[in-house]
Structures are given as C-alpha cells and as structure tokens.
Amino acid sequence: xxxxxxxxxLDNQLTHPVRLxxxxxxxxxxxxxxxxxxxxxxxxxxxxxKQVALLEETGYVRVEKGxxxxxxxxxxxxxxxxxxxxxxxxxxxxxxxxxxLTHP
Amino acid sequence: MPIARSxxxxxxxxxxxxxxxxxxxxxxxxxxxxxxxxxxxxxEQARSDLKRAxxxxxxxxxxxRLARVQTMAxxxxxxxxxxxxxxxxxxxxRVFVCVVLMVLPLAVVQWRKRASAIEPYxxxxxxxxxxxxxxxxxxxxxxxxxxxxxxxxxxxxFWVPASIVVAMPLVVLALWQWRHDR
Numbered sequence: 001x002x003x004x005x006x007x008x009x010l011d012n013q014l015t016h017p018v019r020l021x022x023x024x025x026x027x028x029x030x031x032x033x034x035x036x037x038x039x040x041x042x043x044x045x046x047x048x049x050k051q052v053a054l055l056e057e058t059g060y061v062r063v064e065k066g067x068x069x070x071x072x073x074x075x076x077x078x079x080x081x082x083x084x085x086x087x088x089x090x091x092x093x094x095x096x097x098x099x100x101l102t103h104p
Numbered sequence: 105m106p107i108a109r110s111x112x113x114x115x116x117x118x119x120x121x122x123x124x125x126x127x128x129x130x131x132x133x134x135x136x137x138x139x140x141x142x143x144x145x146x147x148e149q150a151r152s153d154l155k156r157a158x159x160x161x162x163x164x165x166x167x168x169r170l171a172r173v174q175t176m177a178x179x180x181x182x183x184x185x186x187x188x189x190x191x192x193x194x195x196x197x198r199v200f201v202c203v204v205l206m207v208l209p210l211a212v213v214q215w216r217k218r219a220s221a222i223e224p225y226x227x228x229x230x231x232x233x234x235x236x237x238x239x240x241x242x243x244x245x246x247x248x249x250x251x252x253x254x255x256x257x258x259x260x261x262f263w264v265p266a267s268i269v270v271a272m273p274l275v276v277l278a279l280w281q282w283r284h285d286r
Contacts, residue, residue, distance in 0.1 A: 010145070017156075024157035024158075024160040025163070026164070027157075027161050028161040028164065028224065029164055029168045029222060029224060030168075030221075030222040030224050031221070032168070033220045036164060036167060036220040036221055037164070040164050093145075093150040093154050094154065096145055096147055096150035097150040097151040098147070
C-alpha cells in the first residue's frame with residue numbers, strides 16, 4: 001500500500017491531549033478568559049499556564065492581560081496560525097477516524 | 105457539564121480511550137506517561153479526540169453568546185430613553201434621561217468586558233460595523249429635536265413611533281449578528 005498515513009499530518013503540538021483541548025476550547029470564540037479555559041479543560045492553573053506558554057511560543061495562542069474594575073484578567077485567543085494548525089489537525093484526525101481498519 | 109467518565113485504562117503507555125476525564129489526561133501528561141508518538145493513532149482514538157474537541161468547543165462557545173444581546177439591550181435602552189424624554193414633562197427628568205443615555209453605552213462596554221468569552225466576529229454588515237451604532241444617536245437627536253420644536257411633549261402618537269425608529273439601526277445590527285452566529 002503506497003501513500004502516507006494521515007497521522008503524518010497531525011500537528012506535533014496538538015498531539016498533546018491538553019494542548020489539543022486548549023486549542024479546541026478556543027476554536028469557536030474570539031477570545032476567552034483564562035479561568036473559563038481552565039475550568040472547561042479541567043486542569044490546574046499551573047498546567048494551563050505551562051501549556052499556554054508552549055502554545056504561545058509556537059505562535060498558536062495569544063495571551064492578553066487587562067483589568068476589569070479592580071480585577072486583573074487574562075484572555076486567551078487563537079492566532080491565525082493556531083486556527084490553521086487546528087483545522088489541519090482535525091482533518092488528519094477525521095481521516096484516521098474514517099480509515100478502514102484493514103489499511104494500517 | 106463534565107465529559108462522560110469511564111474506567112481508567114490500566115496501561116500507562118496506552119492512549120486513553122473515549123470518556124476518560126481530562127483531569128486524568130493532564131495527570132498522565134504531567135508524570136510523563138505520554139503515548140509513544142511513533143505508535144499509530146487508532147481510528148477509535150482519533151474519534152475520541154474529535155469528540156472531546158467538539159465538546160470543549162461547544163462548552164466554551166455556549167458561554168459567549170453576548171454580542172446580539174448587548175446590541176438589543178442598547179436598542180431597548182435608546183428607545184426607552186426617547187420615550188421617557190418625550191412623555192415625561194418635568195425638565196429635570198429630561199436631563200436625567202440624557203445623563204442615563206450617556207452612561208448606557210459605557211455600561212454595556214463594561215458588561216461585555218466582564219464576559220468570560222466573546223463570540224467570533226461575524227462578517228461586517230452592509231455599510232460596516234460603525235454605521236448602525238452611529239446612526240442611532242443621530243436618529244435620536246433628530247427625533248428629540250423635532251418633538252421639542254413642535255412641542256410634542258406628552259404626545260404618545262409621536263414618541264412611540266419615534267422610539268421604534270430610534271431602535272431600528274441597532275435591531276437590524278442585532279439581527280445581522282444573530283443570522284451569522286456560528
């Protein structure tokens with residue numbers, strides 16, 4: 001059987017389940033608050049901070065800090081590169097998910 | 105609503121199957137129990153990832169349906185303000201209404217800043233985004249001026265239709281936002 005397996009199209013950053021979850025949570029919003037992503041993905045703040053830092057370094061996530069009243073807020077959003085990478089990763093997952101088990 | 109939970113697989117190197125709590129995934133990642141990346145992802149695992157991703161997108165997205173609600177709140181606010189301006193005769197009340205009107209957009213901006221998530225911006229409506237919020241105070245000023253110059257204060261037959269007309273630009277914008285809601 002010739003041709004590459006769709007797993008080669010998976011994004012290296014997004015094969016990490018927590019990073020994939022963070023990007024998925026941000027995929028359908030303009031931006032979201034740090035606490036909302038933490039609660040939605042069900043991880044600790046330190047874990048989220050660490051993974052967001054990695055995604056920010058890769059250029060997939062943008063972090064903005066601001067204030068609402070007296071309270072500091074942190075907002076997360078996907079960059080254009082992040083959205084494109086997420087779309088490619090989902091397409092690869094769909095190709096794998098729909099793949100006939102007789103074709104490894 | 106938590107994602108469906110199931111019995112945690114015993115193999116520490118295997119990628120977890122569907123329904124495994126995300127917290128457990130985070131713990132496994134933290135302790136280095138990640139899958140061997142050279143091992144192929146099975147269709148079942150890919151489906152699990154897709155299902156989890158869709159659930160997370162939906163969960164966060166459900167917290168972000170604010171733009172059209174805020175636009176309608178502004179429309180109702182301007183409309184009610186003009187009604188109060190036209191139907192309440194003491195001058196002090198009219199001044200009060202004008203002050204509230206100035207505070208209203210600021211209150212909506214603060215309300216939006218407090219939202220946990222903001223929905224994606226739809227494509228701009230015909231005329232661009234600013235045409236509708238800018239048209240509203242212009243229509244308001246024209247209606248208020250006509251009603252004052254023609255001494256219409258206390259006349260509902262003028263102020264009720266005028267308040268509907270004042271609300272129209274923002275109602276149209278809210279309908280555009282609702283129509284393009286993904």
